[in-house]
Amino acid sequence: MTYQQLMGLANGYAESKTLLVANELGVFTAIGTGGRSAEQLAASCGTTREGMRLLLQALAGLGLLRLKTERYWNTPLGRRFLDGASPLAITNLLWLLNHHWMDWSGMTKAIRRGSPGWAPLTKTANFQRRFALAMQERSHMLAHPTIDTFRLPRQAERFLDLGGGAGSYAIALARRYPTLQGLVVDQSVTVAKRLIRQERLADRLHVQEGDLLSIPLPTDMDVVLLSNVLHDFNERDSQRLLRRAKKALRRGGKLLIVEYFLTQDQTSPAEAAVFSLLMYGFTGTGRCYSWNEAEAWLTEAGFGRCRRHKVTGSIGTMEATKL
Numbered sequence: 521m522t523y524q525q526l527m528g529l530a531n532g533y534a535e536s537k538t539l540l541v542a543n544e545l546g547v548f549t550a551i552g553t554g555g556r557s558a559e560q561l562a563a564s565c566g567t568t569r570e571g572m573r574l575l576l577q578a579l580a581g582l583g584l585l586r587l588k589t590e591r592y593w594n595t596p597l598g599r600r601f602l603d604g605a606s607p608l609a610i611t612n613l614l615w616l617l618n619h620h621w622m623d624w625s626g627m628t629k630a631i632r633r634g635s636p637g638w639a640p641l642t643k644t645a646n647f648q649r650r651f652a653l654a655m656q657e658r659s660h661m662l663a664h665p666t667i668d669t670f671r672l673p674r675q676a677e678r679f680l681d682l683g684g685g686a687g688s689y690a691i692a693l694a695r696r697y698p699t700l701q702g703l704v705v706d707q708s709v710t711v712a713k714r715l716i717r718q719e720r721l722a723d724r725l726h727v728q729e730g731d732l733l734s735i736p737l738p739t740d741m742d743v744v745l746l747s748n749v750l751h752d753f754n755e756r757d758s759q760r761l762l763r764r765a766k767k768a769l770r771r772g773g774k775l776l777i778v779e780y781f782l783t784q785d786q787t788s789p790a791e792a793a794v795f796s797l798l799m800y801g802f803t804g805t806g807r808c809y810s811w812n813e814a815e816a817w818l819t820e821a822g823f824g825r826c827r828r829h830k831v832t833g834s835i836g837t838m839e840a841t842k843l
């Protein structure tokens with residue numbers, strides 16, 4: 521790493537925060553498809569004129585807005601992803617990243633004294649709703665390439681999505697395999713229920729609210745999906761979850777795990793190692809695991825034929841068959 525890169529990394533939060541603050545104030549959505557002056561935006565976002573003017577100049581400097589004849593316009597990227605009216609908007613995902621600012625602010629203390637764990641705020645219905653929406657927005661880009669790595673058992677009919685969140689992966693699976701029936705289990709299923717109805721899949725996808733570690737699960741499943749769930753749990757509970765998944769499967773059924781998997785020394789990919797630290801601060805119970813750790817637990821739980829696939833540089837899938 522060069523000195524310039526080091527300084528870029530040290531100051532990266534300032535640029536990131538400029539984007540996240542603008543999202544929080546609703547600037548991109550207020551601009552929408554038209555051009556707006558700083559005064560108009562200050563009025564519609566409820567800010568001071570001076571503060572808004574400086575924010576808009578910073579956003580234009582970063583290439584996140586365009587300035588033409590004293591009016592600010594969204595870029596094509598902004599219209600697609602930052603304007604809340606776009607079907608591909610990631611405004612809730614950016615809200616979640618802004619929320620993680622608090623987790624990072626408490627990180628020094630968490631590392632010194634131990635993580636305080638899940639903040640009471642994360643248990644509220646509003647947090648869980650926005651979190652589920654954030655997960656759904658994140659899956660816009662990820663669900664299909666992820667599902668492309670799966671090889672379902674022949675004639676698969678029934679699947680269980682444990683910690684399915686907004687149901688994005690269940691919906692993508694049901695769309696890809698038109699005869700598949702699925703059950704999404706999560707501590708909060710309000711958003712999943714609405715999205716499944718919107719997608720007209722309520723005849724094939726069902727939801728159940730409950731705790732993954734204690735709720736009775738169905739049996740004889742062809743497929744169990746654990747997508748971005750293990751990093752919420754400690755080692756002991758992750759292994760418990762894998763054993764519960766095995767019990768829910770028929771012999772020959774497949775467990776499909778989607779995760780930020782780490783290499784054996786747990787240092788790369790860097791994005792996964794950094795996300796693992798964030799999970800320590802955010803959840804207090806979880807972290808990311810290495811491919812080898814997950815595979816050893818699967819073997820121990822009675823799975824075999826483990827296969828690893830890469831989805832992105834830091835996200836992968838692991839499939840395992842119940843022997």
Ligand SMILES: C[S@@+](CC[C@H](N)C(=O)[O-])C[C@H]1O[C@@H](n2cnc3c(N)ncnc32)[C@H](O)[C@@H]1O
Nearest residue numbers: 655683684685706707730731732747748749752
């Ligand atoms: C990171 S999200 C992943 C959501 C979805 N599977 C995806 O990949 O987009 C983790 C999900 O696990 C759920 N979850 C975590 N711990 C849980 C528990 N003990 N019981 C039920 N659900 C839980 C959360 O509510 C959340 O929806």
